[in-house]
Amino acid sequence: MKQLHTVFRQIAVFLIYQSFTYARVWNDTGRGTIAFEEAWSIPELARGTGTLRANLLDIHNQRLTLMDQLGVDFMVLSCASPCVQGISDPAVADAMAVNVNNQLASQISNNTFRFGAFAALSMHNASEAAAELKRTVQELGFLGGLVNDYQQSGSDNDTLIYYDQPEFDIFWKMVVELDVPIYFHPRTNVEPIANLLYGHAPWLLGAPQEFAATLSGHILGLCTNGVFDRFPSLKVIVGHLGERIPSDLVRIDAKLAPQTTSMLHNVTTYFHTNLFETTSGNFATNLLQFHIKEIGLERILFSIDYPFVDMPLGTTWVDGLNDVLTPEALLSLKRGAAIKLLKLND
Numbered sequence: 001m002k003q004l005h006t007v008f009r010q011i012a013v014f015l016i017y018q019s020f021t022y023a024r025v026w027n028d029t030g031r032g033t034i035a036f037e038e039a040w041s042i043p044e045l046a047r048g049t050g051t052l053r054a055n056l057l058d059i060h061n062q063r064l065t066l067m068d069q070l071g072v073d074f075m076v077l078s079c080a081s082p083c084v085q086g087i088s089d090p091a092v093a094d095a096m097a098v099n100v101n102n103q104l105a106s107q108i109s110n111n112t113f114r115f116g117a118f119a120a121l122s123m124h125n126a127s128e129a130a131a132e133l134k135r136t137v138q139e140l141g142f143l144g145g146l147v148n149d150y151q152q153s154g155s156d157n158d159t160l161i162y163y164d165q166p167e168f169d170i171f172w173k174m175v176v177e178l179d180v181p182i183y184f185h186p187r188t189n190v191e192p193i194a195n196l197l198y199g200h201a202p203w204l205l206g207a208p209q210e211f212a213a214t215l216s217g218h219i220l221g222l223c224t225n226g227v228f229d230r231f232p233s234l235k236v237i238v239g240h241l242g243e244r245i246p247s248d249l250v251r252i253d254a255k256l257a258p259q260t261t262s263m264l265h266n267v268t269t270y271f272h273t274n275l276f277e278t279t280s281g282n283f284a285t286n287l288l289q290f291h292i293k294e295i296g297l298e299r300i301l302f303s304i305d306y307p308f309v310d311m312p313l314g315t316t317w318v319d320g321l322n323d324v325l326t327p328e329a330l331l332s333l334k335r336g337a338a339i340k341l342l343k344l345n346d
Contacts, residue, residue, distance in 0.1 A: 014076045037304070039308065044096075240280055278303035
């Protein structure tokens with residue numbers, strides 16, 4: 001009887017804690033943040049060594065402890081780059097996507113009030129990608145999908161698949177029907193491209209130049225190839241303050257007139273109707289203020305880029321914006337816009 005009483009007590013404490021967390025996370029007037037470019041991995045795919053690898057594999061230990069300490073109420077996890085986009089064999093990639101998604105769903109199932117997920121997707125075949133996204137959203141409760149830029153393919157990794165061509169419309173149709181966002185995240189280039197572009201200056205690989213330069217081309221491809229015109233309600237998220245695109249919209253719009261492309265509007269328009277950006281790994285206050293003027297605060301959301309960026313860097317920065325943003329604007333950046341985009345109150 002005493003043992004049974006202890007079990008009931010543990011259940012009661014758990015339910016009370018979950019109820020408290022639920023109110024704290026989904027309340028628009030809360031003070032904590034929501035972050036959703038936050039990496040996780042499985043042992044078969046995790047890159048790096050030591051602390052970085054340990055942090056990628058962890059969810060409920062140091063990650064959750066830091067969240068509690070730093071006021072991160074809710075974190076959307078996704079498979080660390082390049083994840084499935086780094087697998088050239090279609091069958092292997094499809095199986096790995098299912099494996100990753102099932103493992104992530106299992107690992108967060110005991111604390112879905114603090115953790116959500118974006119699906120990993122094999123993008124070799126648009127129909128299969130659509131089916132896996134549908135499964136993860138409808139059966140696993142995922143909040144959308146995340147792709148790590150182009151899908152490498154071919155026996156020598158020499159075929160790059162982009163998702164801005166008509167054959168991917170079946171995938172985008174499913175995204176719109178599910179009414180979820182797709183996050184576009186950078187990846188390292190396949191070796192031949194990396195060597196050609198950065199062999200002269202290898203320190204430009206990754207975050208200093210390669211990530212933004214490569215991914216911004218994919219995002220602009222979505223715009224100029226008419227994806228957002230064919231799917232006007234499509235929602236795409238771009239990290240790192242838009243991979244520099246909003247910083248250069250005047251020049252981009254001037255040189256990419258709609259009549260010379262397959263798009264009906266200019267790129268600025270799509271940043272007001274379809275594209276969102278996050279602050280992940282780019283905590284630049286002056287640039288944030290400029291982007292607010294360019295695309296509007298409602299298109300900008302807080303994120304960190306953990307564990308590739310230390311969590312305190314992001315939370316200290318956003319908590320220090322009180323003298324820059326109004327309380328209402330800061331609330332939108334920290335959580336309000338994310339709650340709306342991810343439909344966390346539905």
